[in-house]
Amino acid sequence: MARGGTTSYAIRRMRSNKKADAEQWNERRRACAHALLNRPWITKEDDAELFYWIKDQYTELRDWFAEYTGFVLLLTRTMAKLDKAPLAAEPWMGFPEFRDVRDYALFTYALWYLESKTELDQFVLTDIVEQVSEQLKATGVEMDWENYQQRLSMVRALKKLRQLGVLVHVDGDETDWAHHTDKNVLYECSPSARYVLRYYPKELKQYGKLEDFNEQVVYPETVEGELRKRRHRVYRRLLIEPAVADREWHSDDLYYVVTQRRAIMDNLQFMLGLEGSRYREGLFFFYPELTGECSLFPTAAAISDLVLLFAGELRRAIGRNDCYVTDQGTVELTRTDVEALLYKLQQRHSDYWSKEHRSMGLGELADLLTQHMTEWKLGSWLGQDGDGEARQRFVVSAVVSRWNADYSLDEEEGATS
Known part of the structure; x- marks a missing residue:
């Protein structure tokens, strides 16, 4: 009897340990999914623990995002990135630090400059300015660096690249250059530079209109391809937008939301811990915790x-x-x-x-x-x-x-x- 009791206790303890391990695995998977959705990328240098969690669960995370969103999960020896994009750009999706369209243009051209650099290459701000100016001039656009506002645009672009970890600051300050062009800043290039811009499944010249650029996957012209495309549209909007009311869906997408409501709620709860509620107005999702990787309402403002x-x-x-x-x-x-x-x-x-x-x-x-x-x-x-x-x-x-x-x-x- 004593032996039997001991065995029963050992079995219960083993089951309890397995359950605890499964819960920990689920929590880690959700932490990874949230980080991938809400951060530009996760680097081994800045967050080694999370990077290795993603590496451990790479296959499951990759397959889930590919199946339901079409987002591509990239994993290198130094970083993990979920290549994601909205179906339609919204005003709140931009960089809040940027004040002018020119800021985004200079941000992009600075990335073009960095494509020619390798990891730990050193260069100065005036090198970037000179080469970007020449490239813009070739397209018929002249930059006037005597204009203080144009210099400030470059400063905002470079500071954003620094914040993202794309540019590694070595010495100097961009604001000093904005006030006095004889000042300079020394940088190094990080491995993340070539992963800022997202991957496109086709050559850019093959896109005929702006809306086509939201494609993340090339879908076959079959019934299955159309169903997959619709599923991706629905999940992408639910994951990226704060809420989507029934009146905002295309009729085909709304049919999918209504008929697949339970599956959608189960899938988002499984991968991200989101809780869904059906209102007369639509299907909405809420994050149960008070804080998280994602931006939550109410904000701190x-x-x-x-x-x-x-x-x-x-x-x-x-x-x-x-x-x-x-x-x-x-x-x-x-x-x-x-x-x-x-x-x-x-x-x-x-x-x-x-x-x-x-x-x-x-x-x-x-x-x-x-x-x-x-x-x-x-x-x-x-x-x-x-x-x-x-x-x-x-x-x-x-x-x-x-x-x-x-x-x-x-x-x-x-x-x-």
């Missing part, structure tokens, strides 16, 4: 707090029948309605707001709030005047009903929370 307060005030207005809820669960507000709700919040809570928000007029505050909600797909303006400026109705997403916020007083500390 004070405007997110204001959106949460706005959601609570809107719920109270609906409870008083002051607002109409559509069949899709959305709420349509005029600009006056938005400002009226903000006025009530301002009267009650402005003491807790940042100095910037307290000093804003209702019109400025409404613009800031609706812009933030639009970027997070929590609402959108419908209707414009002839100049494309006047916004007639702000349609608040049904997902906003998920939140209700207010300020509370911590009695022990005597502070707001």
Whole structure:
């Protein structure tokens, strides 16, 4: 009996260990998937542990992303990168540090310059400027480096490359060059330089229009090829965009979302731990943790707090029948309605707001709030005047009903929370 009991205990312990190992494996896989989706790449030098986790689970990660998104997982001896792209570019997808289209152009031409460099090659900023200028001149574009604004564009481009780890700074400062062109900066090239721009499955000259550049895979012209292409479109949007309402899907894609809802929710929960919820307005996904690799709403910015307060005030207005809820669960507000709700919040809570928000007029505050909600797909303006400026109705997403916020007083500390 004693021997049998010992054996039973050993079996239970073995099963428990296997379960713990499986859970740890799942957690690591999700950490890898999130990092690959949200970082430009993962290098062995900067995050060795995560790099080796990806290497250990490379086959599973590669196959999942290839099957459901068409994204290609690249793995070298020094880095791992998920080659990804959105179906359509959105304003919030750019580099927030960049202020002009010229910044992006110089960023790209600086990458062209780095293609001729090998790892640990050293060069100076003025070498980049000279060769980029010659290349641009050959295309009919003249750069005027006497113009301070154009120099600042180059500075922003180079600083972004440094931030990404593409350029390794050795000595000097770009801002000094912007003020005095006789100054210089010494750089080295990192192995990541040739992996910044994404891979295209066809020669660039074969693309006829801008929308074609979102291709990540060449699909066969068969029924299976079309089904795979549709699956990739759906998963790419769900993973990259904050939310996609039913009205935003093409009819074929919406049919897939509706009929394959359970499979989509299971797949995204398995690989990324995302929790799906079906609203009348659409299928939306939420990350259960308070922090993560991905950008989450509410953000750390004070405007997110204001959106949460706005959601609570809107719920109270609906409870008083002051607002109409559509069949899709959305709420349509005029600009006056938005400002009226903000006025009530301002009267009650402005003491807790940042100095910037307290000093804003209702019109400025409404613009800031609706812009933030639009970027997070929590609402959108419908209707414009002839100049494309006047916004007639702000349609608040049904997902906003998920939140209700207010300020509370911590009695022990005597502070707001």
